[in-house]
Amino acid sequence: MKLPPSTIILKPGNSEQNETGSWRSLKPVVDAEKCNGCGLCWLYCPEPAITKGKPVVIDYRYCKGCGICANECPVKAIVMVEEGQK
Amino acid sequence: MKQFSEEELLAPGHRACPGCGSILAVRYALKALGKNTIVCAPTGCMEVVTTPYPExxxxxxxxxxxFENAAAVASGVEAGLKSLGKRGIKVVAIGGDGGTVDIGLQALSGMVERNHNVLYICTDNEAYMNCLSTSSLIMTKDGLKKITEVKEGDEIYTFDLKTHQPVLKRCIGIFDNGAREVFEIETLHHTISATPNHPFLVLKRNGRGRKNKLVWKTLCELKVRDRIVVLKNLNGGKSFKFRFNPIQKGGKVTHLNEVNLPKHSSPAFMKYLGIWVGDGWVRPGRGEVGFALPKGSNERRSLVKLQHVLFGNGVRTNDMYIYMNSVNLARFIHFLGFGSGAKNKTIPPWIFTLSKEEKEAFIEGLMLSDGYKNGNSFRYVSASHELLQRLRLLLQTMGYRVGKIHWQERKKGRKCVHRRLLKDTAFGYICFSKRKKWNVKKYPSQYKYQNFLIENGHFEMEKIEKIKLVGKEPTLDLRVEGEHNFIADGIVVHNTGIQRSGATPYSAWTTTTPVGKVKRGEDLPKKDMPAIIAAHRAPYVATASVGYPLDYIKKVKKAASIEGPTYIHVHCPCGPGWRIDSSKTIEIAKLAVLTGMWNLYEIENGVFKLTFKPPKRRPVADYLKMQRRFRHLTDEEIAGIQRTVDEEWKRLGIS
Amino acid sequence: MKQLVTGDEAAAIAAKLARVKVISAYPITPQTIIVERLAEFVADGELDAEYIKVESEHSALSACLGSAAVGARTFTATSSQGLMLMSEILFVASGMRLPIVMANANRSLSAPLSIWCDQQDSVAVRDCGWIQLYCENNQEVLDSTIQAFRIAEESLLPVMVCFDGYILSHTAEPVEIPEQAEVDKFLPPYKYPYLLDPEKPITMGAVGVPEYYEEFRYMLQEAVLKSKEKIIEVGQAFGRQFGRKSDLIECYRSDDADVILLTMGSLSGSVKEVIDEYRGHDERVGLVKVRAFRPFPEKELVDSLAHAKAIAVLEKDFSPGSTGALFSDLSGTFVNSRKSPLLLNFICGLGGRDVSSLQIREATKAAMEAAKIGEVKKTVRWLGLRETMVGLKP
Structure with a gap:
């Protein structure tokens, strides 16, 4: 695989191949009943690893477990649990 | 919510810290700008976490x-597009406070003065970021490795701050930080070199009746007699499976030297290897494995027995040496990674992953060859400094107490262990012994006082004996997911450091404005970048916050639509830098605005306009108390900061 | 059409003929005339380009990288202190493989402060990964600058065209100025394989992690080495079209010489006159002039110098604690040869001091003596030094 002449990357957004979900020690769990679909968690997610909807869907491939979504959810529909727990 | 475009022009998989405020600022800006944008970035967090080649x-x-020229590059891009008649593409520079407020100010000033049609966004996390010397040895899942050998994806032992247990985490990046001044910290049993701004986990005594805590302190804040967290014992480990392909029949391999090589490690084999490290050599080309063990010695007897048990075939002997002829055995031993030559032998990483029994067998073998008992402890001698260094760490993971490496030069003819030196040699030795078991139940609080982590099976506290400057060395920064710390040279170290910038707020702790007896954090106010750019008569200048994304995005859209130089300064909380929990990023960003410590405004053609006014301004203590970078502040100091905010509001004409 | 122009003017005219689209430069003596002439061309509409009035040389080169990355042919010029200020970005430009052309009016480096000529400035950055071409006269300044654009764009490497400050930059000589149409035929429009374009978004300047860094550096080395062929090819194509060809080095009466002088830059002209004098007395002396200093024309120099008995390297620079740079690079090429001529180093012309024909003859004589006895008594000598002032003589 021959390299380009300098550190030029031709595939935009190919960082997607790096699944940062393995970084987590805590993970967010959405209570589908409580979620009102406001989308604030999607807005505040730094990765982003949330898809809008009612309920929202967490993309665990990339979620780093920062906890912003749980902290900001206006109806407390997201809780952070130990990775490995259901 | 509809005002936020769905399109994500920043892909996930970037390596920003969990909860990073700056990456949110980038994500929001791109939503406002859209596809038809060219971004110029200086060196900084946002550049490093988004573009590690080839991702x-x-x-x-x-x-x-x-680092200092994002605005100049953006000027060139804008001029280039103009000269080619390419219209409709917005040129945007996105830089941190590091690359903008200090070293980048000249280029930014030039860009604004020349009236380039460029939007400059400064993502302000109020400081800049750091390292271990490249000789550090890191405890990874595959064993002990030099920091320079650690690769991305390797699993590294870290210290879980909640449970105080060792836990494996992935290495997410290694960055070269160039030659820096390096200091060496010595405790009774550990030594590590690091740069002055490197954080260590230190015991803080809060006084009688109060709880003692573990806190992060940088090397320059450490004092002799401070107690730091070090590794005591790493359990687990198992037999190591060897992946070695022996040569089949043909060439030098005859039935005479066919030998059954072990598929995985065993106590007997580890003992054999232990003896080999001290007294053995290998010549793969000749297919020879040899030991310098004189006739009649205990060691020779042990070795011959082991040889028989392991390989079955015989040995050739003479008075001084034992030889085994087997091409495959020679190649196998060479492959195991112990190195060759007395000065260069080492302990390969996989030894560290073995079970306790096998490690003990290895030590037994080592002691049979080059070790001896000295009073109540043992000594091991070697001409290889690296071997002694790694052996020391190996012994520590097995729960032994190990002293420093003593290095000496001895003349020819002098007796060393059980032979006479054939020539002048330099060699070293280490002393080690089993730990005495403390009866913690008898005097619990006393023992706990002596060693905060006494009940911990894996870590303990050790007093710093010496701190000295060793000189300039190349340094590396290791980033580990999640925990942000790892174990290097047996000591728990953090992987990020924070240095002040012109945007660091008054009184904040950073590693270059630490809190000490004489100085207490940053002693200068934040540089007023919006005012500086407004003084250049830029048509549009604004402040923003990631806590108010709608306001920020509106401003980006507005600035992008204006022909000419525009500037937005966006406030971005940073977990590691401000010492806040990763989940609090948005909450703290909002608090900054609600307490008046950060104000959201525009200066359009010289006219100031507040774009958000908190209904009832909250006291600054609400904001400051949430961040450990401000926790040294006394009530009086907080009152002083409250006064400056009150005055600033008066000056801006906000009531 | 022949015109009387200074070296600075020649560089500006060359940039105009090359139809540069972006000029980003900061004035510094003795390069100032370049940026002034170009400003005039743009102001009069003779040159359709964006002129960025940058606030420093560091920003000047930074802006060049930006404009080159979006597809605009870019030009800058500097000298001495300015070259040092932008030195960080010199390395970045070659590492990012962006084709920028820069004119450098050779001037000595502070301290002591000096605005006069020597070659310390460009020699000090010989490791920055740029192609370096040196000019003997103003005709060469014009020719090399035009050729530089084609060399840069076809090698994906930045090129610096160096010529002596004041001696060339401010001295008028008759120079043949080619027609615009002819230059258009010689220089096709700028095309770069990787452009910043929202239609095809790419990332430029990513972090060179340890897994890849060495490979990228190796490719830079390969590219600079390979550019030797390109320099020869473009020099010959220029010769076919305009009647004046260029090469990596130039040999003057050196084929049968026992003693050869080696120089770079305008000094070559003065040396040629002294060579002619010697030849008039049937002394076998010659000159080899280095035009391309980077890439270093190892093979060509060995071929042209090996037969001689002694080589006198005259240069307007030195590395404190060591020898002159041209000398040390040259010694490296002979180090593994069985037969090497004796090498002598002469430091001269520093800070604008005139290198007289007397000094050149002094150097030649020393080389001849060394050739006669087969030994070099003193490897490095300083010409024109006033020894009483430095305490060498009472």
Whole structure:
């Protein structure tokens, strides 16, 4: 695989191949009943690893477990649990 | 919510810290700007976490050149597009406070003065970021490795701050930080070199009746007699499976030297190897494995027995040496990674992953060859410094107490262990012994006072004996996911450091404005960048916050639509830098605005306009108390900061 | 059409003929005339380009990288202190493989402060990964600058065209100025394989992690080495079209010489006159002039110098604690040869001091003596030094 002449990357957004979900020690769990679909968690997610909807869907491939979504959810529909727990 | 475009022009998979405020600022800006943008970035967090070759998180054209010149590069891009008649593409520079407020100010000033049609966004996390010396040995899942050998994806032992247990985490990046001044910290049993701004986990005594805590302190804040967290014992480990392909029949391999090589490690084999490290050599070309063990010695007897048990075939002997002829055995031993030559032998990483029994067998073998008992402890002698260094760490993971490496020069003829030196040699030795078991139940609080982590099976506290400057060395920064700390040279170290910038707020702790007896954090106020750019008569200047994304995005859209130089300064909380929990980023960003410590405004053609006024301004203590970078502040100091905010509001004409 | 122009003017005219689209430069003596002439061309509409009035040389080169990355042919010029200020970005430009052309009016480096000529400035950055071409006269300044654009764009490497400050930059000589149409035929429009374009978003300047860094550096080395062929090819194509060809080095009466002088830059002209004098007395002396200093024309120099008995390297620079740079690079090429001529180093012309024909003859004589006895008594000598002032003589 021959390299380009300098550190030029031709595939935009190919960082997607790096699944940062393995970084987590805590993970967010959405209570589908409580979620009102406001989308604030999607807005505040730094990765982003949330898809809008009612309920929202967490993309665990990339979620780093920062906890912003749980902290900001206006109806407390997201809780952070130990990775490995259901 | 509809005002936020769905399109994500920054892909996930970037390496920003969990909860990073700056990456949110980038994500929001791109939502406002859209596809038809070219981004110029200086060196900084946002550049490093989004573009480690060959990965990029950017879905728009992006260029990075150097640290201080994003605005100059953007000027060139804008002029280039203009000269080619290419219209409709917005040129945007996105830089941190590091590359903008201090070293980048000249280029930014030039860009604004020349009236380039460029939007400059400064993502302000109020400081800049750091390292271990490259000789450090890191405890990884595959065993002990030099920091320079650690690769991305390797699993590294870290110290879980909640449970105080060792836990494996992935290494997410290694960055070269160039030659820096390096200091050496010595405790009774550990030594580590690091740069002055490197954080260590230190015991803080809060006084009688109060709880003692573990806190992060940088090397320059450490004092002799401070107690730091070190590794005592790493359990687990199992037999190591060897992946070695022996040569089949043909050539030098005859039935005479066919030998059954072990598929995985065993106590007997480890003992054999232990003896080999001290007294053995290998010549793979000749297919020879030899030991210098004189006739009649205990060691020779042990070895011959082991040899028989392991390989079955015989040995050739003479008075001084034992030989085994087997091409495959020679190649196998060479492959195991112990190195060759007395001065260069080492302990390969996989030894560290073995079970306790096998490690003990290895030590037994080592002691049979080059070790001896000295009073109540043992000594091991070697001409290889690296071997002694790694052996020391190996013994520590087995729960032994090990002293420093003593190095000496001895003349020819002098007796060393059980032979006479054939020539002048330099060699070293280490002393080690089993730990005495403390009866913790008898005097619990006393023992706990002596060693905060006494009940911990894996870590303990050790007093710092010496701190000295060793000189300038190349340094590396290791990033570990999640925990942000790892175990190097047996000591728990953190992987990020924070240095002040011109945007660091008054009184904040950083590693270059630490809190000490004489100075207490940053002693200068934040540089007023919006005012500086407004003084250049830029048509549009604004402040923003990631806590108010709607306000920020509106401003980006507005600035982008204006022909001419525009500037937005966006406030971005940083977990590691401000010492806040990763989940609090948005909450703290909002608090900054609600307490008046950060104000959201525009200066359009010289006219100031507040774009958000908190209904009832909250006391600054609400904001400051949430961040450990401010926790040294006394009530009086907080009152002083409250006064400055009150005055600033008066000056800005906000009531 | 022949015109009387200074070296600075020649560089500006060359940039105009090359139809540069972006000029980003900061004035510094003795390069100032370049940026002034170009400003005039743009102001009069003779040159359709964006002129960025940058606030420093560091920003000047940074802006060049930006404009080159979006597809605009870019030009800058500097000298001495300015070259040092932008030195960080010199390395970035070659590492990012962006084709920028820069004119450098050779001037000595502070301290002591000096605005006069020597070659310390460009020699000090010989490791920055740029192609370096040196000019003997103003005709060469014009020719090399035009050729530089084609060399840069076809090698994906930045090129610096160096010529002596004041001696060339401010001295008028008759120079043949080619027609615009002819230059258009010689220089096709700028095309770069990787551009910043929202239609095809790419990332430029990513972090060179340890897994890849060495490979990228190796490719830079390969590219600079390979550019030797390109320099020869473009020099010959220029010769076919305009009647004046260029090469990596130039040999003057050196084929049968026992003693050869080696120089770079305008000094070559003065040396040629002294060579002619010697030849008039049937002394076998010659000159080899280095035009391309980077890439270093190892093979060509060995071929042209090996037969001689002694080589006198005259240069306007030195590395404190060591010898002159041209000398040390040259010694490296002979180090593994069985037969090497004796090498002598002469430091001269520093800070604008005139290198007289007397000094050149002094150097030649020393080389001849060394050739006669087969030994070099003193490897490095300083010409024109006033020894009483430095305490060498009472």
């Amino acid at each position: 990029t998180a950017w879905r728009v054209p992006w260029i990075h050149v150097a």
